[in-house]
Amino acid sequence: MAVKGLFITFEGPEGAGKTTQLKMLREYFAGLARECIVTREPGGTPIAEQLRQLVKHHSGDEPVFAETELLLFAASRAQHVRFLIEPAVARGAVVLCDRFADSTTAYQGYARKLDMDFIRSLNRYAVGNCIPDMTILLDLPPEEGFKRTAKRAETAGQHDRIEAEALTFHHRVRQGFLEIARSEPQRVKVVSALAAAADIHHQIVELVKQCF
Ligand SMILES: Nc1ncnc2c1ncn2[C@@H]1O[C@H](COP(=O)(O)OP(=O)(O)O)[C@@H](O)[C@H]1O
Ligand SMILES: [Mg+2]
DSSP states (O other), X not given: OOOOOEEEEEEOOTTSSHHHHHHHHHHHHHHTTOOEEEEESSOSSHHHHHXXXXXXXXXXXXXXXXXXXXXXXXXXXXXXXXXIIHHHHHTTOEEEEESOHHHXXXXXXXXXXXXXXXXXXXXXXXXXXXXXXXXXXXXXXXXXXXXXXXXXXXXXXXXXXXXXXXXXXHHHHHXXXXXXXXXXXXXXXXXXXXXXXXXXXHHHHHHHGGGO
């Protein structure tokens, strides 16, 4: 019998340990001899990575308006789902994705306060039938996230356009994520990001085992 593909997303603020945990979980699946793909949003395909560059690292006089930002994220996701995620899951792979539609709900919906009904429709349109089997929400106070990203070598303490938003914005993001988890407890599992990385990994493995 063919193995069932799995689609697992990681959500939470910058500094929560999403990238760290994705890598650890990839090793776990490698140990099970499962094909495992790690990808990210925005991005994940050549076209979607170009959209990422526009939406996250654009600089110059012309601002990226909130409405444009929302649509660029959705465009990146529509491309990513169809070109990479769905075909991989269909052939039985495990796909681990760094951020997905819940980030749009939390950042553009709860934090930027764009029209939530429209965001829900847009997310549904972009993802189609591609709903995560499980979403791991790494929950962290924004102050702690800032401390961690300031030290992170990967970005040399540089903040992108969205990371540079005020602390109140990031508090709304956190509440938004927790609200999503409360409304979809079957899919979204909240894990405190304050524990040691190895402990968090252990908790995530136990949760993920429920999916297969
Ligand atoms: N559980 C943890 N406790 C303390 N620091 C952590 C933990 N997990 C990751 N870090 C560190 O915090 C920083 C951000 O982690 P990272 O995995 O890049 O987070 P994200 O991808 O969510 O932004 C990195 O410097 C990383 O080494
Ligand atoms: Mg990361």
